Structures are given as structure tokens and as C-alpha cells.
Amino acid sequence: MMAFSEQMEADLSMIEPVLRRCFQDREPRAGLYEAMTYSLLAGGKRIRPILTLETCRMCGGNPEQALPFACAVEMIHTYSLIHDDLPCMDDDDLRRGRPTNHKVFGEAMAVLAGDGLLTAAFELALSARDLEPGRMVAATACLAAAAGDRGMVGGQALDIAAEGRGISQKELEQLQTLKTGALISAAAEIGCIVAGGSREQREAVSLYARKLGRAFQIRDDMLDVEGDEKTLGKTVGSDNANEKATFVTMLGLNACRDVVSRLTEEAVSALSQFEHPEFLHRLAETLIDRKK
Amino acid sequence: MMAFSEQMEADLSMIEPVLRRCFQDREPRAGLYEAMTYSLLAGGKRIRPILTLETCRMCGGNPEQALPFACAVEMIHTYSLIHDDLPCMDDDDLRRGRPTNHKVFGEAMAVLAGDGLLTAAFELALSARDLEPGRMVAATACLAAAAGDRGMVGGQALDIAAEGRGISQKELEQLQTLKTGALISAAAEIGCIVAGGSREQREAVSLYARKLGRAFQIRDDMLDVEGDEKTLGKTVGSDNANEKATFVTMLGLNACRDVVSRLTEEAVSALSQFEHPEFLHRLAETLIDRKK
Numbered sequence: 150m151m152a153f154s155e156q157m158e159a160d161l162s163m164i165e166p167v168l169r170r171c172f173q174d175r176e177p178r179a180g181l182y183e184a185m186t187y188s189l190l191a192g193g194k195r196i197r198p199i200l201t202l203e204t205c206r207m208c209g210g211n212p213e214q215a216l217p218f219a220c221a222v223e224m225i226h227t228y229s230l231i232h233d234d235l236p237c238m239d240d241d242d243l244r245r246g247r248p249t250n251h252k253v254f255g256e257a258m259a260v261l262a263g264d265g266l267l268t269a270a271f272e273l274a275l276s277a278r279d280l281e282p283g284r285m286v287a288a289t290a291c292l293a294a295a296a297g298d299r300g301m302v303g304g305q306a307l308d309i310a311a312e313g314r315g316i317s318q319k320e321l322e323q324l325q326t327l328k329t330g331a332l333i334s335a336a337a338e339i340g341c342i343v344a345g346g347s348r349e350q351r352e353a354v355s356l357y358a359r360k361l362g363r364a365f366q367i368r369d370d371m372l373d374v375e376g377d378e379k380t381l382g383k384t385v386g387s388d389n390a391n392e393k394a395t396f397v398t399m400l401g402l403n404a405c406r407d408v409v410s411r412l413t414e415e416a417v418s419a420l421s422q423f424e425h426p427e428f429l430h431r432l433a434e435t436l437i438d439r440k441k
Numbered sequence: 442m443m444a445f446s447e448q449m450e451a452d453l454s455m456i457e458p459v460l461r462r463c464f465q466d467r468e469p470r471a472g473l474y475e476a477m478t479y480s481l482l483a484g485g486k487r488i489r490p491i492l493t494l495e496t497c498r499m500c501g502g503n504p505e506q507a508l509p510f511a512c513a514v515e516m517i518h519t520y521s522l523i524h525d526d527l528p529c530m531d532d533d534d535l536r537r538g539r540p541t542n543h544k545v546f547g548e549a550m551a552v553l554a555g556d557g558l559l560t561a562a563f564e565l566a567l568s569a570r571d572l573e574p575g576r577m578v579a580a581t582a583c584l585a586a587a588a589g590d591r592g593m594v595g596g597q598a599l600d601i602a603a604e605g606r607g608i609s610q611k612e613l614e615q616l617q618t619l620k621t622g623a624l625i626s627a628a629a630e631i632g633c634i635v636a637g638g639s640r641e642q643r644e645a646v647s648l649y650a651r652k653l654g655r656a657f658q659i660r661d662d663m664l665d666v667e668g669d670e671k672t673l674g675k676t677v678g679s680d681n682a683n684e685k686a687t688f689v690t691m692l693g694l695n696a697c698r699d700v701v702s703r704l705t706e707e708a709v710s711a712l713s714q715f716e717h718p719e720f721l722h723r724l725a726e727t728l729i730d731r732k733k
Contacts, residue, residue: 172590175590175591176591178590178595178598178599179598179599179601179602179603180598180602181590181594181595181598182590185590228556232552232553232556235549235552237547237548237549237552238549238552255529256529257527257529257530257601258598258601260524260527260529260530260552261524261594261597261598261601263556264520264524264555264556264559264594264597265589265590265594265595265598267556267559267560268559268585268588268589268590268594269585269589269590271563271581271585272582272585272586272589275578275581275582275585276582281574282573282574282575282577282578283574285574285578286567286574286577286578289563289567289581290564290567290568293560293561293563293564293567294564296560297557297560297561297564298464298467298470298473298474298477298557298560298561299467299468302473302553302556302557302560303470303473303557305553305556306470306471306472306473306550306553306557307470307471309471309549309550309553310471310472311471
């Protein structure tokens with residue numbers, strides 16, 4: 150088996166060219182493609198598409214078949230960041246070390262870049278070749294459910310409503326489960342669906358991903374407090390400035406560290422039925438040690 | 442064969458309950474569903490879903506099978522209106538006789554209501570039952586292509602860029618073909634795809650729909666000048682106030698009337714290969730005679 154970092158590189162070298170080529174030969178649309186690719190190719194960590202490829206591999210599938218879905222998930226993640234940063238939402242100026250989309254292209258184009266990426270995600274998913282149509286439908290339906298009102302968009306709505314008012318830890322957990330957990334879980338499940346994995350396998354990778362997603366989100370909140378703006382590439386302390394409830398403001402940094410460790414252990418144990426969970430073990434550990 | 446208006450009623454009585462029930466049993470999400478249904482159930486003419494049901498019927502298919510797609514098209518149309526009305530886009534206060542979405546629910550929720558409807562459209566399309574997965578993939582892919590960067594979203598981008606500067610008639614035609622024509626064409630094609638129609642049939646209904654879409658758009662521009670705000674339910678003269686290029690400002694009202702008649706005739710002749718094109722003939726004629 151390939152070493153972790155080599156495998157990571159191999160996955161990225163599948164993902165990046167697809168994302169780069171996606172809108173390359175299109176007729177110009179008044180700067181729309183510039184706005185879409187500005188955010189899509191802004192150097193994200195690509196955790197979600199890597200999850201899709203790796204759960205597909207772990208369930209015995211061919212990661213090439215999961216590649217369009219993996220990139221579709223990343224497009225949806227990117228669109229959500231663009232809309233989330235808008236002045237009427239979180240009003241952020243900096244993302245991944247660069248000005249946010251609307252700062253460069255204006256608000257109208259940022260709205261459209263998000264709309265375009267969300268729609269392109271479904272186009273890309275439905276363009277997957279050599280995959281049985283039934284699996285294609287199931288994988289794309291999983292993506293839509295996670296991204297929509299019962300998933301990510303619903304979480305965003307709760308997030309907006311929570312701003313500036315006190316919410317309970319339970320409410321915060323629900324909010325984050327929807328806002329970030331649902332898409333991360335779908336990323337993992339889709340790889341399993343493409344591979345033709347069993348129901349038990351799908352449930353296991355989903356549990357892993359939900360635990361990982363929660364750990365990741367809490368780590369994110371921690372970095373917003375203790376992180377360094379330059380390393381992080383986004384405005385530090387913005388949660389506090391926006392009066393956002395986070396696990397850090399609720400539990401404090403030390404308790405957060407414990408929760409993250411526990412969630413990571415639980416994520417790892419969720420994969421006990423698989424023969425080769427090593428990559429996803431290492432991925433979970435790497436993500437909680439990250440500095441950005 | 443049923444009379445035109447009875448058939449229209451029968452179609453609407455299939456479409457409306459699906460749209461009404463769509464988000465009925467969902468857990469509350471801080472007003473998200475209120476915002477989504479406010480616009481979805483605002484009494485649109487439902488031309489697009491009617492087209493989907495009727496091309497399906499005309500191609501020998503079962504309209505029940507096309508129903509989820511028909512309603513998905515209407516969701517995408519509705520989301521595009523919500524985002525189009527935003528202050529950073531057309532900044533409209535009135536739509537279908539009521540305050541626009543962001544006027545009631547705020548900008549952030551209006552962005553999310555649009556995102557939610559766009560995503561829900563794909564969820565709904567992919568939930569179609571008793572339909573061969575291959576056709577489901579083809580129909581949903583057609584919807585995504587028409588709604589996205591090479592279709593509606595691309596047209597919106599051109600539209601934003603065109604505001605306040607002079608554009609040629611050719612540019613205006615391209616803009617409107619993308620912004621409104623693409624989705625109307627897809628509405629018609631999807632019915633044909635669900636029915637398992639031939640390539641010739643798909644091309645014919647697409648041509649009909651594109652001609653109809655152009656006639657409809659020009660009629661819309663005419664109504665913006667000559668219409669009555671109360672009948673129309675939206676701000677009259679807003680194109681002029683926004684310095685928007687329209688066919689009316691370009692050709693004048695009289696020439697527009699001629700173009701609309703010609704396009705309607707061309708739409709009708711596109712259907713010559715079908716045994717029962719009567720409904721779609723009448724639909725085209727009705728739409729250009731409309732007062733709102």
C-alpha cells in the first residue's frame with residue numbers, strides 16, 4: 150500500500166486537473182467563468198473529494214468512476230463558501246488568503262458564480278461515464294439531499310438565525326451537523342455508492358465522516374481563536390466579531406481539544422469492518438493536527 | 442380530446458399539489474421553508490411545467506412520470522426570480538403582485554431560499570419513480586445544462602454586464618436565449634425524454650419552445666412598457682429605470698408585435714410532425730395575447 154502522503158498526492162493529481170479543465174473551453178460569459186474558477190481553484194484542502202475517492206477505493210470500487218462526483222462535491226462546497234461570504238451573509242473579506250469572491254467580482258457576479266457552481270456540480274455528476282445509471286441516480290440524489298434544505302442550506306438558515314443571539318450547545322450541534330456535516334457525510338457515502346458498497350459499509354463511512362466533520366468544525370472554531378491570520382488565510386476572530394456562538398465560546402479551548410480527540414477516535418473505530426482503513430485513519434489524525 | 446382550458450386546468454391540478462406538498466412535512470429551519478414556499482406558491486403561470494407535461498403527452502408518454510421533472514423546472518424558474526430580484530441584481534420590490542422575497546425575508550434568507558429551491562429541484566427530479574434510470578439521468582442532465590453556466594446562469598451574467606451600456610440586437614438575442622430560452626427549451630425537451638421520444642421529436646419540441654420563449658420574452662418587454670402595474674403585479678417601467686436594453690427600446694412596439702406574430706407562427710410550424718399538436722398551438726397563441 151502507498152504511503153499516506155503519496156496517496157494524498159495521487160488523489161489530488163486526479164482531482165485538480167478535472168477542476169482546472171471544467172470550464173476551460175467555454176465561451177466567455179462576461180466574467181462568470183473567471184469568478185467561478187477564482188474560488189474553485191483557490192487552493193482548498195480538497196478533503197471532501199479525497200474522501201469520495203478513498204471511500205470508493207476502500208469499498209472495492211474504481212476511484213476513476215467516483216471522480217466526477219468527488220469534484221461535484223468540491224464545487225458545492227465552493228459555492229457555499231462564496232454565498233456564505235456575501236455581505237448579506239457573513240460579510241467576510243478574506244478567504245484562503247485572498248479577497249473573497251464578491252470583493253473581486255462584485256456581489257451580483259458572486260451570487261451567480263455560486264449558482265453556476267451549484268448547477269455545474271449536478272451537470273458534472275450526471276456526466277459520469279461507464280457507471281450504471283441506477284448508481285448514478287443514487288449518488289447524485291445523495292449529493293442533492295445533503296446540499297439542500299434538509300442539509301447544508303438548512304444549516305445555513307439556522308446559522309443566520311443564530312447570529313447575535315444565544316443558542317444552546319444542542320442547537321449549535323444541529324446547526325453544524327447540517328451546515329458542514331451533511332456534505333462531508335455525503336462525500337464519503339457517494340464513494341461507497343459508486344463502488345456498489347453494502348448498506349453497512351455506507352452507514353460506516355457516513356458515521357466516520359460525521360465524526361470527522363464535527364472534529365473538523367470544532368478545530369476550525371479553535372483556529373479562529375488561536376490561529377495566525379497569515380497561516381490561516383482568513384480573518385481571525387471573525388466569529389467573535391460576528392457574535393457567533395462556537396464550541397470555543399461555549400466550552401473553552403481545553404474542553405474543545407478533548408472533544409476533538411474523542412471524535413477522532415470514534416471516527417477511526419467506525420471503520421473497523423474494513424480491511425484497509427489506514428488512509429482514512431491517517432486523514433482523521435492529520436486533520437485535527439492541522440494549523441490551518 | 443379535451444378542450445384547451447380544461448386540459449390546462451387538468452395539468453395545473455397535477456402540478457400545484459406537488460409544489461404545495463413539497464416542503465410540507467419538513468422540520469422548521471428558521472424560516473427557510475416559509476421563504477421558499479412564499480415564492481414557489483406565488484401564483485406563477487406554470488408555463489414551464491405545463492410544457493413538460495404536454496410534450497410528454499404529445500410524444501406518447503405518461504405525464505405522471507414527467508411530473509417531478511415538471512415541478513423541478515418550476516423550482517429552478519422560481520429560484521432564478523428570487524436571485525434576480527436581489528438588491529445586488531435587478532433590485533426589484535414587486536413580483537407577481539407581492540413584495541419580492543428579500544423584501545419579506547431579508548437578503549440572506551432570499552439567497553438561501555434560491556439556493557434551496559435550486560437544490561430541491563434536483564432532489565425532486567431524482568426522486569421520480571417507475572422511470573428507467575437512464576432516462577432519469579438524461580432528463581436531469583438536460584435540466585442542469587439548461588439552468589447552468591451555458592444556459593440560464595450564463596444569460597444572467599451577460600444581463601448584468603449589459604446593464605447601463607448599449608448592446609446590439611444580436612447580443613440581446615443571445616442574452617435572452619440563454620437567460621429565458623434555455624430553461625423553456627429544457628422544459629419541453631424533458632417531457633420528450635421522459636416519454637422516450639425520438640431525436641427528431643426532441644429537436645422539434647426544442648425549436649417550438651425556443652421560438653415560444655423568444656416571443657414570450659418580447660411580449661414581456663412590451664408589457665413592461667404598455668402594461669398596467671396592477672394587472673401585471675410587478676413594477677412597470679423598471680427596464681427603462683434600470684437602463685435595460687430590450688427589444689422595445691431597440692425596435693419599437695409595432696415592430697415587436699410583428700416579431701412576436703412571426704415567432705408564434707414558426708413555433709406552431711415546428712410541431713408539424715406530431716399527430717396532436719393542438720394544445721401546444723393554443724398555448725403559443727394564448728401566451729402572446731396575454732395581458733400579464
